[in-house]
Amino acid sequence: MFKKESRLRSREAFAMIILMIGVKISNTTPSLFAQTGANAMWLMPSISLVVILPSVLLLYYLLKKYEDKNLVELLEDVLGSHIGKVIAFLLFLIFFVLMAIEGRSYTEQLKLLYFPDSPTPFVFFILFAIAFYGAKRGLETIGSASYIFLFYIKASVLLLAVLIFRETITDRIFPIFGNGLKPLVIEGAKKASIFSDVFLLTMAYTSFDSSKKFRLGVLSGFAFVFIEMTFFFFLYCTTFDYNSIDKVAFPFHELTQYVDMGDFFTNIETFFMIFWLFAAFIKYMIYLYFISWIFGAVFNIKEFEPLILPFAFFGIVAGMVPENAVINELVFKSSFMNMITPFFVGFPVLLWLVAKIKGDLRR
């Protein structure tokens, strides 16, 4: 049910989608892309976008048609209670695993770069404790927090872009297709799930004040974050040469460690780290909240907010499984992203086909 008095308007949707996808610019995702893309990896988000965009639009079209239904309700309405629940549960599993993997990846980065002596479980625990605290406040708080912090987070990123610009050499993007057009397209398509968060956010569809504003916020945020991602990948490609880019595990932090503001302000990476960390907190708040929500919806648990605590705990446990960050990234995350791409591309199409056959769309 759309509530006129809801505090969630298009700007909150805009901020949430940007922060959810935007943190992928600054974690290990670029280095994942660089393994095959090399100096052409800045083209890969475009390929991913082309692959995923029809499904995204299709899902948003269906949501509009069915009115007043969030993602899980839509699934159940179109596919019937059982199949709908199975797919919703799959969605839950996917996002839960994503949260665990990325949580671990974040923890590793934090530990490696800023807290070398702290034990990994501790850092992981603190990260999720804060995410839990935020998630527990509810969706409206998360939305407002996203909107409030969005400007500062993006301003710090912009500052970094300006500072690193001096060091970039544009000619490094040539040869334009890197390791070849074919591997580039295949890998870009496989990793289309980089934008999977757009699907997660549809869970909150009915919590916003109107359908139109929600779509406007999410889709414009999506466009913004896509441009930002391409731009930043471009910066990575022009800062590192094609033979070096795949060796860098945390390109964002390499940049923050490399830049300085004149001779006096050197070693300024901690400044960027604060904003980076805030973005991560908000992202995990959103994740925790939505995962619990999907789970609650699948198992008909109306009061799903008490589920946030156990899921935060299980998130830590699952995240601790991989042995180290490199294995986590290059093996688990990479193959997992490839695995879930067909699912995200496919299920909106399936929904649409079933709805079409059932004749629901002619209403």
Add this chain to the structure above:
Amino acid sequence: MRKRIWLLILFLVPLTGCYDQIEVEQQTYVIAIGIDKTDVEGKFRITFQAANPEVGSTISSGGSQEEPRETVTLVGNDLIATKDTANSVMTKQIALDHTKVVVVSEELARSGEFLRLIQAAARTTELRRSVQIIVSKENASDFLKNNQPLLETRPHKYYQYMLSRATETGIIPEADIHRFFQITEGDADAFLAIYATTQHAEEKIEGNEDQYIAGQIPIEGGNPTQFMGSAVFKEGKMIDVLSGQETRIANILDDTMEMEALYSTYPDPKNKKYRIAANFTKDRPIDVEIDYQKDQPTKINITVPFSIEVIGIPSLVDYSQNGENRSLLEAYIPKFAEEEANNLIKKTQEEYKTDVFYWSLYIRKYFSTIEEYEKADWNHNIYPNAEINVDFKLKQLYFGKMIDDSNIGEVRD
């Protein structure tokens, strides 16, 4: 009561953030690292030079009689692991966050072992990518020990100012670790590192202002350390030394280098006994045109737009108002610069078989994949056989703030 205890426990949680806390006072900031070869392969002599932050700061008024720096040399296998061994002498935890330079002895650089050691350094988060690489003629440990700056006694300020000023004048290249890796891993061009020494050559060479390499400059007084010229690294191995003049040309011809105006002298075309002093500014990026054909030698045309401000004409020939003389000068300076550039290019083509200007960047456009590009082989195939034509284009000629020089004939009258 129970609530209060819970609250207390809750406040303990943020304390975990103190796991990694370390006071500024508990750390030693190593500013320069020296690396030397030993007789045993795989072992290196590593020198740490730490700054004493108390010296020269306004906070410690007088009191401190301590040295501005502490230099320790020891044998180790790895840069980072040796840090702990160094703690047997140095009192505090060694931090490399503020390291400004890595000094490598020429012997080690020429042996090609340097790449192994510095690779390991790139893996840690401590050593920054902006650390500059200096190649010293003598052992790096001697270089760091002999380097006794008189004015900037605090080493971090010394290296910061020394390098930034010398880079601005173009007599040394900009040579940070980041660039070293990009060029070395890119495997197409040669990397230029800063060349320096504290040992002075016996015979002083009589040359013009930038035709020296470090150690040859006939200078009196000051710190014995001289920064001049550059060490050429091909595939991670040092192969030669360029003089200050050649380094300047390399800097001019390389658009990825940041270089400001430089003062230089040119032979006076009307009176060869004297030289004209001028300020050379490259104010626009160079223009590189490449005509690449698979089976023929590649043609590379380079246009360097520059402007000259004439500062001194010791021969007192009137160049500013006499149109004929002026056009003579306008034609002469570019020709002179081209000649110098061509000499260096020829040297790189024939001796090094690779360029020191990062020009491989410009040919990349002609390939769509890395595979094709690497197959065409800039290093072995394209560059050594290329026909290169350098064209210095004098855009503007200034004559300082005087309209005319004093007429020596009238003065002497």
